[in-house]
Amino acid sequence: MSGGQGEQGQPARRSPPLSHRIATAAAATSPLRALLGEEGARRFRQDRAARLGIALAVAAILFAALGPLVTPHSPLTSDFTLARDVAGAPPGPSAAHWLGTDAIFRDLLARLASGGRVSLTVAFAATALSTAMGAVAGIVAGMSAGTRxxxxxGALLGLVDVVLALPYLLVVTAIGIAVGRAEMGTLTLVLGLTSWTLTARLVRARTMEVTRQDFVEAARALGAGPLHVVRRHVLPNVAGTLATLGSFGVGQMILAEAALGYLGVGVSPPTPTWGRMLFEAEPSLAVRPFLGAAPALAILLNVLAWNRIGAGLQRALDPARPAALPSRRLPVDLLLAGAALLFTVTATPELSVRPPLDGAPHPGTLPSEVPPTPPPGAAPSSLPAEPVAQGGELRLATSVQVRTLDPALAYDEAALMMDELLFARLLTWDDEGRLTPDLATRVEVQEGGRRYLFHLRHGVRFHDGAELRAVDVQRSIERTLHPRxxxxxxxxxxxxxxxxxxHAGRAPHLAGVRADDAHTVAINLDAPDATFLPRMTLAFMAPVCPSMGDVAEAANPVLPCGAGPFKLVRWDRDTAVHFNRHEGYFRPGLPHLDAVTWYTGIRATTQRYLFEEGKIDLLRELTPADTARYQNDPAWAGRGRWVISPRINAVFLNTELPPFDRPAMRRAVAHAVDPAVLERLRPNIVAADRVLPPALPGPPRDVPMRQHDLARALADMAEAGYPFDPHTGRGGYPHPIDYLAVPDSFEQTVGEVLQQQLARAGIRLRLRLVSFATYLAEVSRRGAVTMGFAGWQADFxxxxxxxxxTLSSEAIHDEGSQNYAFFRHAGFDHVLAAARVEQDPARRMAAYLRAEEIVRDEAPWVPLYTSRIFELWPPYLRGYARSPVAPPRLDEVWLAPTPAPSAAPSSGSPPR
Structure with missing residues (x-):
C-alpha cells in the first residue's frame, strides 16, 4: 500500500518512485494521474480545500479572460459625463457602471478584469521561468554532487544560499526601482530571475535522493548516461515537487507583482494591475473604501486559491502528511475575506465634521470699555464695531519642513509665509492687489524709469532694537546679491x-544702490524696467538687521532678524517655529497677537483633526474629501473660501523636434485638449485657457484664447499632413509620442486624461514617468523631450x-533651459521687450494681451489649469485677509474670546 497503515498494522511503507508508478500504471492516462499516480490523484480529488482553490483560480482566470464580454467599457476610458458626489467621492455603483468608477471615472469592473489579465499573466510567466530555472539549477547541482x-x-549551492538569505520582496522592490516602470516582459524577467533559488535547493535534494536509488544505479551499470537518468528517472520524480512549488509560486508572484505595482515600479500606467489599483484607491479610501477593497480582495482570493492548490498537491504527494480538514469545516480564511468585503461594501463614509468651537483656546483680552449691547432686533448696519481683543496665540500648521528662513535664501511657500511675519519690505501689496508703501513712505520715479528714490519711514526698529537706516537697505540688497x-x-x-x-566679485559694492541720506535710498537701473517695483516686494529685498551680516550662507545660518510684526524666539527643527510679538513694530497697535506658533511636518489629514480639537486655528491644507465635508456642513457655512494660486500648469510642445516643429500639429494638440474635465477630478482645479493665471493682474480676459474644438483639431491634423478619421480610427500621426511626467502625481493623472483626448484626434501618447530630478534635467536639455508637463508659479x-x-528666446539654453518648448519667435520677443520698458499700465497690458495671442496661435504651450486652496477658519478668528497676489499677513489677525452675534461671516472672509 502507498499510504495509511500496512496490512498488519505496521507503519506505511514509502511509496515507490514516481517513475515506477508511471511505468506500471498503464491506465494513468490523465495528466493528474501521470503526475501524482493513482493513489495521489484520488487523494487530491478528495481534498475539499484543493477543489475550492481550483474553483477560485478558474473563476479568476475566466473573469480576467472574459471581462471585456461582461462590461462594455474600456478599462482605459473615462466617463466624464459623471461627477463626484457631495462627499468628493468618485461615482459609485450604477446601472452603467456596476461597481462604480475609479478616481478618474474609469469603470472599476473593467479595470479589475484587465488588471487580472496583467497580474495573472505576469504571475504565471514568472512562475514558469523561476520553476524552469530552479529545476535546471537543482538537477545540475544534484547530478554533480559526489562526482568530479x-x-x-558547491558553487550553485553557495549562490542559492546567498540569495535565500536576502528578503525576497525587498530584493524584488529594489530591482524594480532600479529598472523603473516596465512592460510585462521586463517585469516577468525581474520576478522570475529573483525567485528560483528555493526551487533549486529542493530539486537538488530530491535529485540526490533519486540518484542514490537502486534502480538508478542499475541503469548506470547498464550504461545509461546522465541525460538518460535525468529524463527517465529524475524528472518524473521531481515533477510533483515542481508542480507543488509552482502552485505556491503563483500566489507568491501575485503578491510580488502587487507590491511592485503599489510602490509604482511595476507595469507602466495607464495599464491597470491589481497592485496599482490599490495604490490609486488610497486617496479615496475614506469616502469610497470599495475602490481599495476590490483589488485587495482579488489579490487575497487568488493567493489563497493557489496556496490551497499547492497544499493539496503536497498532501497528495506525501501520504505521511495528514489529510485535509474534514469536509464539514468552513473555510475560515475565505469567510474572513468575505466579511471584509461585506464591511467595505456596506460601510458608509462619515460625512459630518465637528461643529466649530465657540471661543479661542488662547484668546486675546478685550479692552475695558466694551460697546453697549445693541437692542434686540437691531439691523446689522446699526450694530457697533466689535472690540478688538489684544494678545493670544495663533497656531498654524504645514505639511512641509522649513529649511531656512533667511530672506536671501528662502524660496519655498512655507518659508515665504513665515518670512511675512519676520520681514517688512519697502513696498507691499494691498487687499486689491495694488502696490502700496510699507517701510517706504513714498517712491519717486525719475529719469524715465531709470532711477528710483525710496523715502523711508522714521523711527522703524528692527527686532534687535536698531533703527532702520538707508545704509541698512543698501547692505541688505548687497547681501542678497553677494557673490557668496x-x-x-x-x-x-x-x-x-x-x-x-x-555679483561676479569684481566690485566691492553694488554701484546702482546708494544711500542719499539717512532715510533715502536711490536705486539706478541700466534701462527702464516696469517689473522693478513688483520685484522689490519680494522677501529677497527685505531689510535685515545688521546682526545678519553681509553674506547669507546656508551652511552657516544666522538668527533671522528683520522689522516685521513678529520676531523669531525659538525654532524646533522638524517640529515647530515660534514667533513672539515685535513690540517695536512701526504700525501703531499692531500686531494684535502675542505669539504665533507654526507647526511643521504635519500631514493634511492630521491637521484636520487638530483643527477640530482647537489645537490649530487656521486650516489651509485639506484633502479633497475633507474639503467636501466642510463645504457641505451647514455649521461651517461662511467659514471658508477658495484662494487661487498664482501658478499655471500646462503642456509644453518642443518646437524643435518632430512632429511639433509644425505649428499645425501643435494647434491640433491645443484644440484636442479639454481641460474642463480636470475640474471634475479634483475640487481644487480650475481650468485655464491662457498663460496668466487669474490670480495675477494682467490684460482683460474678455478676449477668448485657446478653446477645446475637436473639429478644428482634426482640421489641424490634416493641415499638418496627418489626416485622421475618428470613425474608423485610420490615419493620424503614425508614431507614439512620449509624454514626460513625474510618477504618482496629479500630472501623471493629467497625462492619462490627455492620452484619451488626443487619441480622438489621431495622436497617441505614451507616458514616460521619471523622478522629479530626472524630469528637471531632461526637460531643460535641448533635443531631449518632445512633450511633457510644465508648471510655473509667479516669482512676483x-x-x-x-x-x-518660460517662453522667451533668452530663456533657451542647451542645458538648464527654462523654455522647455524651445520656442523662438521674433515677434513674441519684441512684444516682451516693449512691455518690459513700457511705463504706461494700459499700453503695457495691451502688449501682454498680444503675447497671449501669439502663444494661442503658435501653441508652444497648452495651458491646462491653475490650482486653488480652501482655507477654513473658526468663528473666533478675526481680521484675516488675503491679497490675491501675496502671502497672508497676520499682523491684523486677532482672536475673540467668544463669538459675537454680529460677527458671523457671510462674505467668505473673517470679519475685520
Missing part, C-alpha cells in the same frame, strides 16, 4: 546698475514673471 564536478554543486550668497533670485535684479560686476505678481522665463 562537485565544485559546480547662493540666492535663487539674484538674476531677478540684474537690471540694477553694476549688478554683473558686483507681474505678467513678465510668466512669459519671460
Amino acid at each position: 564536478l562537485e565544485a559546480l554543486d 550668497t547662493a540666492s535663487p533670485a539674484a538674476s531677478h535684479y540684474a537690471m540694477i546698475q553694476g549688478f554683473a560686476e558686483f 505678481p507681474d505678467p513678465s514673471s510668466f512669459f519671460e522665463p
Whole structure:
C-alpha cells in the first residue's frame, strides 16, 4: 500500500518512485494521474480545500479572460459625463457602471478584469521561468554532487544560499526601482530571475535522493548516461515537487507583482494591475473604501486559491502528511475575506465634521470699555464695531519642513509665509492687489524709469532694537546679491546698475544702490524696467538687521532678524517655529497677537483633526474629501473660501523636434485638449485657457484664447499632413509620442486624461514617468523631450514673471533651459521687450494681451489649469485677509474670546 497503515498494522511503507508508478500504471492516462499516480490523484480529488482553490483560480482566470464580454467599457476610458458626489467621492455603483468608477471615472469592473489579465499573466510567466530555472539549477547541482564536478554543486549551492538569505520582496522592490516602470516582459524577467533559488535547493535534494536509488544505479551499470537518468528517472520524480512549488509560486508572484505595482515600479500606467489599483484607491479610501477593497480582495482570493492548490498537491504527494480538514469545516480564511468585503461594501463614509468651537483656546483680552449691547432686533448696519481683543496665540500648521528662513535664501511657500511675519519690505501689496508703501513712505520715479528714490519711514526698529537706516537697505540688497550668497533670485535684479560686476566679485559694492541720506535710498537701473517695483516686494529685498551680516550662507545660518510684526524666539527643527510679538513694530497697535506658533511636518489629514480639537486655528491644507465635508456642513457655512494660486500648469510642445516643429500639429494638440474635465477630478482645479493665471493682474480676459474644438483639431491634423478619421480610427500621426511626467502625481493623472483626448484626434501618447530630478534635467536639455508637463508659479505678481522665463528666446539654453518648448519667435520677443520698458499700465497690458495671442496661435504651450486652496477658519478668528497676489499677513489677525452675534461671516472672509 502507498499510504495509511500496512496490512498488519505496521507503519506505511514509502511509496515507490514516481517513475515506477508511471511505468506500471498503464491506465494513468490523465495528466493528474501521470503526475501524482493513482493513489495521489484520488487523494487530491478528495481534498475539499484543493477543489475550492481550483474553483477560485478558474473563476479568476475566466473573469480576467472574459471581462471585456461582461462590461462594455474600456478599462482605459473615462466617463466624464459623471461627477463626484457631495462627499468628493468618485461615482459609485450604477446601472452603467456596476461597481462604480475609479478616481478618474474609469469603470472599476473593467479595470479589475484587465488588471487580472496583467497580474495573472505576469504571475504565471514568472512562475514558469523561476520553476524552469530552479529545476535546471537543482538537477545540475544534484547530478554533480559526489562526482568530479562537485565544485559546480558547491558553487550553485553557495549562490542559492546567498540569495535565500536576502528578503525576497525587498530584493524584488529594489530591482524594480532600479529598472523603473516596465512592460510585462521586463517585469516577468525581474520576478522570475529573483525567485528560483528555493526551487533549486529542493530539486537538488530530491535529485540526490533519486540518484542514490537502486534502480538508478542499475541503469548506470547498464550504461545509461546522465541525460538518460535525468529524463527517465529524475524528472518524473521531481515533477510533483515542481508542480507543488509552482502552485505556491503563483500566489507568491501575485503578491510580488502587487507590491511592485503599489510602490509604482511595476507595469507602466495607464495599464491597470491589481497592485496599482490599490495604490490609486488610497486617496479615496475614506469616502469610497470599495475602490481599495476590490483589488485587495482579488489579490487575497487568488493567493489563497493557489496556496490551497499547492497544499493539496503536497498532501497528495506525501501520504505521511495528514489529510485535509474534514469536509464539514468552513473555510475560515475565505469567510474572513468575505466579511471584509461585506464591511467595505456596506460601510458608509462619515460625512459630518465637528461643529466649530465657540471661543479661542488662547484668546486675546478685550479692552475695558466694551460697546453697549445693541437692542434686540437691531439691523446689522446699526450694530457697533466689535472690540478688538489684544494678545493670544495663533497656531498654524504645514505639511512641509522649513529649511531656512533667511530672506536671501528662502524660496519655498512655507518659508515665504513665515518670512511675512519676520520681514517688512519697502513696498507691499494691498487687499486689491495694488502696490502700496510699507517701510517706504513714498517712491519717486525719475529719469524715465531709470532711477528710483525710496523715502523711508522714521523711527522703524528692527527686532534687535536698531533703527532702520538707508545704509541698512543698501547692505541688505548687497547681501542678497553677494557673490557668496547662493540666492535663487539674484538674476531677478540684474537690471540694477553694476549688478554683473558686483555679483561676479569684481566690485566691492553694488554701484546702482546708494544711500542719499539717512532715510533715502536711490536705486539706478541700466534701462527702464516696469517689473522693478513688483520685484522689490519680494522677501529677497527685505531689510535685515545688521546682526545678519553681509553674506547669507546656508551652511552657516544666522538668527533671522528683520522689522516685521513678529520676531523669531525659538525654532524646533522638524517640529515647530515660534514667533513672539515685535513690540517695536512701526504700525501703531499692531500686531494684535502675542505669539504665533507654526507647526511643521504635519500631514493634511492630521491637521484636520487638530483643527477640530482647537489645537490649530487656521486650516489651509485639506484633502479633497475633507474639503467636501466642510463645504457641505451647514455649521461651517461662511467659514471658508477658495484662494487661487498664482501658478499655471500646462503642456509644453518642443518646437524643435518632430512632429511639433509644425505649428499645425501643435494647434491640433491645443484644440484636442479639454481641460474642463480636470475640474471634475479634483475640487481644487480650475481650468485655464491662457498663460496668466487669474490670480495675477494682467490684460482683460474678455478676449477668448485657446478653446477645446475637436473639429478644428482634426482640421489641424490634416493641415499638418496627418489626416485622421475618428470613425474608423485610420490615419493620424503614425508614431507614439512620449509624454514626460513625474510618477504618482496629479500630472501623471493629467497625462492619462490627455492620452484619451488626443487619441480622438489621431495622436497617441505614451507616458514616460521619471523622478522629479530626472524630469528637471531632461526637460531643460535641448533635443531631449518632445512633450511633457510644465508648471510655473509667479516669482512676483507681474505678467513678465510668466512669459519671460518660460517662453522667451533668452530663456533657451542647451542645458538648464527654462523654455522647455524651445520656442523662438521674433515677434513674441519684441512684444516682451516693449512691455518690459513700457511705463504706461494700459499700453503695457495691451502688449501682454498680444503675447497671449501669439502663444494661442503658435501653441508652444497648452495651458491646462491653475490650482486653488480652501482655507477654513473658526468663528473666533478675526481680521484675516488675503491679497490675491501675496502671502497672508497676520499682523491684523486677532482672536475673540467668544463669538459675537454680529460677527458671523457671510462674505467668505473673517470679519475685520
